[in-house]
Amino acid sequence: MRVSVSVLATTAILSTRGVLSGEVITPVSVEAGLTYDPPALINASNLDSSDRDILNWTHNPTSHDAGCWKGSANPIADLPPITFDLGQPYVLLCLYTWNYSHTNPAYGGRQMRSFVVNISTNGDTWTTLTTVHLPGDNEGVLLQRTNVTRIDARTRYVRFSDFHAYSEDVHGAEAGLGEVRFEGWPASGILLVIL
Numbered sequence: 001m002r003v004s005v006s007v008l009a010t011t012a013i014l015s016t017r018g019v020l021s022g023e024v025i026t027p028v029s030v031e032a033g034l035t036y037d038p039p040a041l042i043n044a045s046n047l048d049s050s051d052r053d054i055l056n057w058t059h060n061p062t063s064h065d066a067g068c069w070k071g072s073a074n075p076i077a078d079l080p081p082i083t084f085d086l087g088q089p090y091v092l093l094c095l096y097t098w099n100y101s102h103t104n105p106a107y108g109g110r111q112m113r114s115f116v117v118n119i120s121t122n123g124d125t126w127t128t129l130t131t132v133h134l135p136g137d138n139e140g141v142l143l144q145r146t147n148v149t150r151i152d153a154r155t156r157y158v159r160f161s162d163f164h165a166y167s168e169d170v171h172g173a174e175a176g177l178g179e180v181r182f183e184g185w186p187a188s189g190i191l192l193v194i195l
């Protein structure tokens with residue numbers, strides 16, 4: 001299949017890596033049920049974003065949970081889903097995830113091992129996109145780029161669910177994530193032609 005892309009927006013470029021890239025998307029809101037500090041996922045808390053390239057950003061560990069989202073459930077898979085609102089529909093290209101990080105290695109088991117990603121245009125009808133698998137080395141960097149290019153979908157909402165942590169019994173079954181971003185093009189600004 002050959003794909004040609006007519007771009008009306010100025011945000012989409014062909015990168016030097018030879019893959020399509022778009023703009024970094026910071027969600028406008030996040031909901032995560034009765035869990036600890038969901039806004040920490042999208043407010044750049046503990047995120048070193050001084051470098052222009054998001055692939056060089058780090059999520060710095062702390063001696064407590066500040067800067068990370070965290071929830072408790074047994075099993076971890078029962079944690080309520082995390083739902084991000086991107087603010088407008090996007091053609092999604094990839095997800096950026098920084099795992100939970102803590103200066104005490106004993107809490108490394110709170111790091112997320114995997115979760116399922118669903119996308120939606122209207123917040124009612126959902127499509128399963130992929131399963132994200134994260135490294136669990138608790139080094140405080142832990143950026144995971146997951147390519148999810150969906151040129152056929154207009155994604156406004158993204159939902160993470162079906163969580164699995166590196167340890168299911170840390171402090172009464174707790175698990176978390178550090179920060180989340182996405183990459184894509186505003187759907188209103190592009191015209192896709194699939195040949």
Ligand SMILES: [Ca+2]
Nearest residue numbers: 040045067178
């Ligand atoms: Ca954070």
